[in-house]
Amino acid sequence: MTDMLTPVLTRRWQSPRSWSLETYEQLEGYQALRTALTAQPDQLIQLVKDSGLRGRGGAGFPTGMKWSFIPQGPTGPGAKPKYLVINADEGEPGTCKDIPTMMADPHSLIEGCIITSFAIRANFCAIYIRGEALHPIRRVRNAVNEAYAKGYLGKDILGSGFDLDIVVHAGAGAYICGEETALLDSLEGRRGQPRLKPPFPATSGLYASPTVVNNVETIASVPAIVQGGAEWFRSMGTEKSPGPKIYSVSGHVERPGQYEAPLGITLRQLLELAGGMKDGVPLKFWTPGGSSTPLFTAEHLDVPLDFEGAAAAGSMLGTTAVQVFNETVSVPWAVMKWTEFYKHESCGKCTPCREGTYWLVQILERMVEGHGTAADVETMLDICDNILGRSFCALGDGATSPITSAIKYFRQEFLDLCAAQPAAQAEPEPEPAGAMA
Structure with missing residues (x-):
């Protein structure tokens, strides 16, 4: 299904003071959290599995499956704590979807963090934001403070007995820290370098403890899934790549920007949304998911931009950073x-x-x-x-x-x-x- 959809991830972006807790609550904010806290953690993991949500950071790994890898042993004295880490480094050339989300709707990320932490039984969450993104850092930190003041964070959240602390960490601006294990090293105060795997973060992540690392857009999708249900989420996108996605369209188009669309949309359709090629100069080549994905040509206008479609055509969906170049570019x-x-x-x-x-x-x-x-x-x-x-x-x-x-x-x-x-x-x-x- 590639018809246009009612915005899900971006629906609050143009609301007055969309970043504030007041606006977020007026637009059904934190209702999903109240619903989630009445469920069992394993039920939430199964819900996300059933929804088919896949990681929006590039690899497209099934989110519910990643959550289920966290060992759920005893939580008493001596047991290792569990952690949630949000990858908001966003350094891929051409990618600009997580920063607008954190600027316009930071509480959707925070609500998703709380629900996810509850599901994986974590009591600590770190949001790792690229150091150059100063305004998003301030926005998210302010939103975290608002959530603490309202009782959505801290001890005994909404009387559920669940405790959660969130720390917003500013990175030093290294592209390598977009790789999850390098990000973990950076969080621990070391130089950001990738670790040899295995062991994987699910068993030996932050401080050698079980850790889930997810992208901003992935976690911001969770409240909508809790509210709408797995079947509703699957009504968008394709069978193997369900749900909405934010496509960052840049380059030689009339209206570059962020376009939310169902997974499986084509570049031809995205170009229509973006007003076509700038000044009418024909398309020469483009990237479907940032510069680290194999480029496409004008012959690939109708390739479905989902995980399977991009791969079948010889590239990757990546971060859906659609960079468009016309015939004037070498x-x-x-x-x-x-x-x-x-x-x-x-x-x-x-x-x-x-x-x-x-x-x-x-x-x-x-x-x-x-x-x-x-x-x-x-x-x-x-x-x-x-x-x-x-x-x-x-x-x-x-x-x-x-x-x-x-x-x-x-x-x-x-x-x-x-x-x-x-x-x-x-x-x-x-x-x-x-x-x-």
Whole structure:
């Protein structure tokens, strides 16, 4: 089902003072929490499983299943505590869905945190927000304070006997901390670097305790599921990718912005919502889920933008950061700019990513400057092959995606750069022996 829907995630965004507790409560805010606190934690986990909600941070892992991985043993003295961590780092180029959510509707995130914590039996939640996002940090911290003052956080929430504390943590602005284990290291006060898995966060996460790490949009969807039910949630989107999604549309479109739509919408439909291509210049290429997903071309206008549809067409849904480029853009130049970003953001922990991204940048910059060779194309593919699947985390894999997909669809454009380089100047003839200097 890809018809337009009544907004779910964005329905409060344009309300006056939408970020305030007063407005949130007027628009059914914290009603889902009251309902959830009357249920058993396992019932809530099953509800989210039945809804088919999948992680909105990029991987699309079933949310209810992730919650169920948390060991639910005894909670008495000596037992490890359970934690909920919200990944609000949002550093993927082109992605801008979590920051607007935290700015316009922070209480939807907080209510989702409380319900999720109750479901997984956690009494502590950390919201990790990218350090440069100063205004969202202030908004969410203010919303947390409002929730404490109203009794939605703290001891004995709404008389249920459930206790929960939420801390809003500002990161230092590292893209690598969008990877969940690097985020956990950063939360613990260490340098943000990915951990070797296993063990997985579900059993050994924050402070080596069972931890659920979820994206902002994922958790903000939970109150609506509790209120509307699993069947209602499944009435939107597709069978395997149900529910609404916020698509960040940027680039050469008339009206860039955030568009909430059912999973499975196509770029053709999104372009209609965004007013079409800017100035009528035709589409050349685009990313379905940010720069770390293999790019698409104008031939992919009707690919369903859900987890299965994007994968079947050779890419990934990712964070639904739809970056649109028209025919005026050089593909090698765009790929070079993305690769410079990944080289800069590599944490340096593993050799394939640290060295590979550096080499790729050197080659791409040389090609764009007109000093490349045809052999550079094959060299880049070989480097990508040595990075893909050989890094600690997905940053290395993501760095190869724009390069390999660009060469797949626009190889000739790379070769034309090499052919266009100025002819090598003939070497000067040696001077006769004995000539004056």
